[in-house]
Amino acid sequence: MSILVGKDTKLLVQGITGGAGSFHAKQMIEYGTNVVGGVTPTRGGEKFEGKVPVFDTVSQAVKATGANASVIFVPPPGAADAILEAFDAGVELVICITEGIPVVDMLGVRRVLEAAQAEARASGAKIPRLVGPNCPGVITPGECKIGIMPGHIHKKGNIGVVSRSGTLTYEAVGQLTALGIGQSTCVGIGGDPVNGMDFVDVLELFQADPDTHGVIMIGEIGGGAEERGAEFIRTKMTKPVAGFIAGTTAPPGKRMGHAGAIISGGKGTAAAKIAALEAAGAKVAPTPSDMASTLKSMMS
Amino acid sequence: MKIHEYQGKQVLAKYGVPVPKGYPAFTVDEAEAAAKRLSSETGNQLVVVKAQIHAGGRGKGGGVKVAKGGAAEARQLSEKILGMQLVTHQTGPEGTKVRRLYIEQGLEMAQELYLGAVIDRDARRIAFMASTEGGMEIETVAAETPEKILTVHVDPVNGLMPYQSRELAFGLGLMKYGKETVAKFVRLMASLYRAVLEEDCSMLEINPLVVLKNGDVMALDAKISFDDNAEFRHKSWAELQDKDEEDPVELEAKDAGLNYVSLDGNVGCLVNGAGLAMATMDIIKHAGEKHGVAPANFLDVGGGATQEQVTKAFSMILKSPKVKAIFVNIFGGIMKCDVIANGVVAAAKELGLKVPLVVRLEGTNVELGRKILNESGLAIQAASTMADGAQKIVDAVTKGGAGK
Numbered sequence: 001m002s003i004l005v006g007k008d009t010k011l012l013v014q015g016i017t018g019g020a021g022s023f024h025a026k027q028m029i030e031y032g033t034n035v036v037g038g039v040t041p042t043r044g045g046e047k048f049e050g051k052v053p054v055f056d057t058v059s060q061a062v063k064a065t066g067a068n069a070s071v072i073f074v075p076p077p078g079a080a081d082a083i084l085e086a087f088d089a090g091v092e093l094v095i096c097i098t099e100g101i102p103v104v105d106m107l108g109v110r111r112v113l114e115a116a117q118a119e120a121r122a123s124g125a126k127i128p129r130l131v132g133p134n135c136p137g138v139i140t141p142g143e144c145k146i147g148i149m150p151g152h153i154h155k156k157g158n159i160g161v162v163s164r165s166g167t168l169t170y171e172a173v174g175q176l177t178a179l180g181i182g183q184s185t186c187v188g189i190g191g192d193p194v195n196g197m198d199f200v201d202v203l204e205l206f207q208a209d210p211d212t213h214g215v216i217m218i219g220e221i222g223g224g225a226e227e228r229g230a231e232f233i234r235t236k237m238t239k240p241v242a243g244f245i246a247g248t249t250a251p252p253g254k255r256m257g258h259a260g261a262i263i264s265g266g267k268g269t270a271a272a273k274i275a276a277l278e279a280a281g282a283k284v285a286p287t288p289s290d291m292a293s294t295l296k297s298m299m300s
Numbered sequence: 301m302k303i304h305e306y307q308g309k310q311v312l313a314k315y316g317v318p319v320p321k322g323y324p325a326f327t328v329d330e331a332e333a334a335a336k337r338l339s340s341e342t343g344n345q346l347v348v349v350k351a352q353i354h355a356g357g358r359g360k361g362g363g364v365k366v367a368k369g370g371a372a373e374a375r376q377l378s379e380k381i382l383g384m385q386l387v388t389h390q391t392g393p394e395g396t397k398v399r400r401l402y403i404e405q406g407l408e409m410a411q412e413l414y415l416g417a418v419i420d421r422d423a424r425r426i427a428f429m430a431s432t433e434g435g436m437e438i439e440t441v442a443a444e445t446p447e448k449i450l451t452v453h454v455d456p457v458n459g460l461m462p463y464q465s466r467e468l469a470f471g472l473g474l475m476k477y478g479k480e481t482v483a484k485f486v487r488l489m490a491s492l493y494r495a496v497l498e499e500d501c502s503m504l505e506i507n508p509l510v511v512l513k514n515g516d517v518m519a520l521d522a523k524i525s526f527d528d529n530a531e532f533r534h535k536s537w538a539e540l541q542d543k544d545e546e547d548p549v550e551l552e553a554k555d556a557g558l559n560y561v562s563l564d565g566n567v568g569c570l571v572n573g574a575g576l577a578m579a580t581m582d583i584i585k586h587a588g589e590k591h592g593v594a595p596a597n598f599l600d601v602g603g604g605a606t607q608e609q610v611t612k613a614f615s616m617i618l619k620s621p622k623v624k625a626i627f628v629n630i631f632g633g634i635m636k637c638d639v640i641a642n643g644v645v646a647a648a649k650e651l652g653l654k655v656p657l658v659v660r661l662e663g664t665n666v667e668l669g670r671k672i673l674n675e676s677g678l679a680i681q682a683a684s685t686m687a688d689g690a691q692k693i694v695d696a697v698t699k700g701g702a703g704k
Contacts, residue, residue: 111456171631
């Protein structure tokens with residue numbers, strides 16, 4: 001098993017005819033991901049790479065293919081629209097890679113998503129989920145790669161990875177694989193201030209997944225997602241969690257690459273997040289080179 | 301992106317938020333003319349001369365002065381303020397040079413309030429905060445007397461509702477000025493909410509918002525930051541940007557599509573990905589703190605950078621006089637290692653490599669990238685891991701006798 005994505009995932013690619021969309025659609029197909037269709041408005045009826053059908057709308061694509069996941073490569077001006085279109089068409093898992101979506105747009109998306117999730121919880125239906133935006137995606141090694149991560153560094157196994165940063169996720173995965181430790185699923189939740197799945201949501205799934213035996217959680221400065229994750233670890237998590245927080249040396253008030261990576265009003269510092277994780281029983285790697293070895297030391 | 305107070309007030313006025321009359325001035329002559337014009341328009345000799353810099357705390361730093369004697373006094377004050385190095389708690393000890401003034405009408409105030417709007421990341425809503433502690437830093441109020449801050453969260457479907465604004469108005473005690481004042485406050489809030497949404501403000505602060513003796517409410521200050529992600533739908537922002545307020549190197553990087561932040565240290569860093577770039581700074585500091593080795597910059601070349609962008613990025617580091625060693629740390633995903641290698645080699649050949657260079661390459665096309673570096677003839681130390689790279693950097697700076 002694994003979380004979020006696997007052999008049963010039937011994937012749509014929104015923005016499949018664009019530069020990033022087409023490049024990564026090919027890479028995902030090559031990895032073995034079941035890409036059942038693409039969506040580009042006005043390009044319906046075409047075939048991508050001679051075999052993947054392209055649709056004008058997500059709704060048409062879902063009806064024709066039975067897709068249950070969608071990955072979004074639509075540029076920022078249309079990205080929030082693309083996310084909402086996917087949920088409206090009944091897609092359960094939407095993964096948005098796009099970087100640079102205005103935060104006001106994401107507030108609207110969150111509002112719709114939260115209402116849909118509350119409805120699903122009340123009726124016992126499958127809960128719709130958004131991963132990202134501004135994230136590398138989700139991979140279950142050997143089964144399904146959705147996003148832009150380099151597939152070859154991963155190895156099938158039992159460690160879950162959840163991270164706000166793309167390249168730091170690769171760093172952690174590279175370290176794990178070098179130690180011969182495989183991964184169950186790796187989830188990039190993205191570097192934006194308002195996003196979909198949070199650390200808590202992903203940790204909850206890892207805790208419930210019998211094939212995940214331990215977790216690496218990678219946070220960074222800004223916001224309170226790491227602190228909420230730490231609270232979940234303290235109260236609900238029985239599996240070992242190793243952490244790393246990037247930005248110990250980041251100056252306050254400066255946006256460090258990610259829109260969400262900013263210390264404002266003295267809040268969101270690395271020191272506060274590290275303290276919260278340690279108080280919750282997680283072990284925080286002293287340097288980014290020690291993420292995998294720190295988790296290994298906790299696994300017996 | 302931040303803008304000046306007078307620009308913020310122009311934005312707010314567009315949405316119907318009451319603001320005092322005022323005119324910006326770039327010279328002492330313009331300041332005097334503005335004061336004259338204001339006095340004749342308002343029939344009041346009293347004007348305020350306000351330094352326009354992006355940092356807060358201008359009043360305490362001596363950047364805001366009241367001229368009671370009209371245009372002549374306004375001129376004298378302007379001579380003092382224009383060109384001064386204004387030091388506030390937000391500028392750092394070196395201060396910021398005052399290049400613009402705002403000459404504003406004086407008002408008869410009854411009370412100063414605080415009003416702010418932010419994106420509340422945890423609640424995923426726009427939050428409005430109001431407080432009777434106008435003129436104080438809101439962080440101080442939040443720390444010392446949090447009960448004095450009233451907050452409402454806006455549901456994006458309905459937008460800000462009048463009842464929420466009334467809650468704030470009654471909570472602030474505005475009924476003591478009469479129901480007209482409450483109504484004026486509610487109207488002002490509606491205008492503010494529209495401004496936040498339509499202008500893509502990530503932060504909007506009015507400190508103070510004032511109640512005048514006649515019962516009007518007015519924005520006496522305006523501090524606005526825009527959400528950089530929304531730049532594509534705001535062509536007007538280009539005109540509002542004051543390049544004098546920005547770090548020139550950061551501006552140069554932004555124009556080249558790079559994320560760059562200047563820091564105080566001596567190790568230039570070129571990294572792909574924001575998280576990895578921060579982690580690289582952290583590990584350099586961790587390894588080098590005792591030896592006076594620290595990062596000189598944050599630089600994320602991003603995932604889709606071209607060879608030209610990498611060349612530009614590496615050139616910027618090479619040109620920095622404070623850089624005593626360079627650490628290139630790449631974990632290629634979308635970014636291919638050969639693109640990085642070619643960019644580094646091109647920049648080094650053009651500008652010459654006078655400081656030690658440590659390179660750690662991993663991920664997509666790593667073999668090709670290493671081959672390009674090996675065959676370049678440049679003196680490059682290869683690192684196997686981030687930790688190894690950081691140690692090599694510390695050794696290079698300390699043993700190289702390059703100083704601090």
